[in-house]
Amino acid sequence: MVDVQNMRDERRIPIQKVGVKGLRYPIKLLDKANAIQHTTALVNLYADLPHDFKGTHMSRFIEVFDAHREDLSMPKFLKMLEMVRESLEAENAFADLHFPYFIEKRAPVSGQAAMMSYDCAYYARVGAAGREFDVAVSVPVQTVCPCSKAISAYGAHNQRGIVTLKVALGPFFWIEDLVELVERSASSGVYTLLKRDDEKYVTERAFDNPRFVEDVVREVYRELEALRKFPRFSVEAENVESIHNHSAYAYVEYPPS
Secondary structure, eight states, X not given: OXXXXXXXXXXXXXXEEEEEEEEEEEEEEEETTTEEEEEEEEEEEEXXXXXXXXXXXXXXXXXHHHHHTTOOOHHHHHHHHHHHHHHHTOSEEEEEEEEEEEEEEEOTTTOOEEEEEEEEXXXXXXXXXXXXXXXXXXXXXXXXXXXXXXXXXXXXXXXXXXXXXXXXXXXXXXXXXHXXXXXXXXXXXXXXXXXXXXXXXXXXXXXXXXXXXXXXXHHHHHHHHHHTOOSSEEEEEEEEOSSSSSEEEEEEEESOO
């Protein structure tokens, strides 16, 4: 059969990224507590295309990804992307993978367990010049406003926020450990299931640990830097304010730009 994609293109315009986007696929990941976790990913896979090729072979992206979906742990993800590059004879291959990651979390007093979901993502590039791989984890938290607590006769406003870490792959790490690190840095973590004793505990704990978004990103930064695991990372925090019609936001990165 005629291979139209391999026909010569005379416009001499290279394409930096071409591929498949928005692919939903079941995958398996490493899980600290249970060894393996099944989840569903939203997958984007790309490669570059030289100026003299008319098109890429879209089916090869799917073939390679399907062959690796049984183990998409972080090192295997880079191996999968290298095979995409080789299969398409590309100089560079790119991927971003977005998925919910589930962790069983127990309420602080009653100990009742329920599943919490955390939005995670892999971002990777492999090419002749080297590899890049970042992992992003978004963690919901609670924060109590230090200013509100200091100036109010009673009470203080609080809100739910999202803290997102993006770390460059270095030595092996667990997503669970990053989640715990973030929750320590906020006024309190949040939970799927709380009984009344738990709710009292979480409310009072948060009130005793007020945090601005600036405090949160600095605390996370300090703990990540102390680990000495990540050649680069960023931390951003967004509070969906309860008494303002806007969000509060802070961002920090290492190494500082």
